[in-house]
């Protein structure tokens with residue numbers, strides 16, 4: 001039984017992150033196979049061209065399966081019949097948490113981008129970054145992650161499916177103060193955090209690790225632009241020194257779909 005207590009709600013609202021145990025061991029292995037099978041089904045040109053599956057960068061020690069899913073029918077996305085039970089429940093649970101925090105119910109057809117990421121051995125660090133749908137001017141270098149325009153989800157969750165126990169994995173970095181928070185998430189635990197208040201990074205890993213990241217780009221995200229404009233406020237970041245404004249889900253969906261045209 002997955003819970004989200006008032007203490008979690010207060011932590012996520014005030015501190016900007018909270019940690020939860022969400023999966024039993026049996027569900028962990030089921031979820032890994034569900035993600036692998038979903039990727040096998042949808043990792044092809046048709047779905048890549050539709051902007052649903054994201055081409056994965058080949059890397060000997062890192063494998064990523066990135067695609068959009070929804071809990072209930074969304075005609076743009078993979079069939080919900082192909083999404084396994086554990087993944088569907090977990091996505092629905094993420095919807096429930098975000099509904100609690102924002103006070104606005106997340107529709108079950110909302111698109112979530114999942115990133116099923118396998119680190120297969122010793123790997124180099126992933127530099128601090130905001131998760132987002134980068135719409136224009138994206139530059140990704142080893143130590144630099146810049147964009148001209150983006151949709152930034154309010155919240156990102158990271159679930160550990162393999163290799164907890166060494167406090168490796170995602171580290172949150174406070175955008176304004178630079179303070180780092182190592183969440184030390186164990187297998188079966190997730191951390192959900194405010195993606196405007198915190199960037200995140202993955203340190204150099206020693207042991208293999210599997211993480212499942214989840215975020216929604218079209219549920220009340222922030223729109224990021226480079227130049228100041230009415231209604232936008234500074235993001236406060238040194239690298240991405242632009243401005244953000246919360247926007248509605250309809251506007252966000254249009255921006256996503258325009259990108260794929």
Ligand SMILES: [Fe+2]
Pocket residue numbers: 129130131200213
């Ligand atoms: Fe990330």
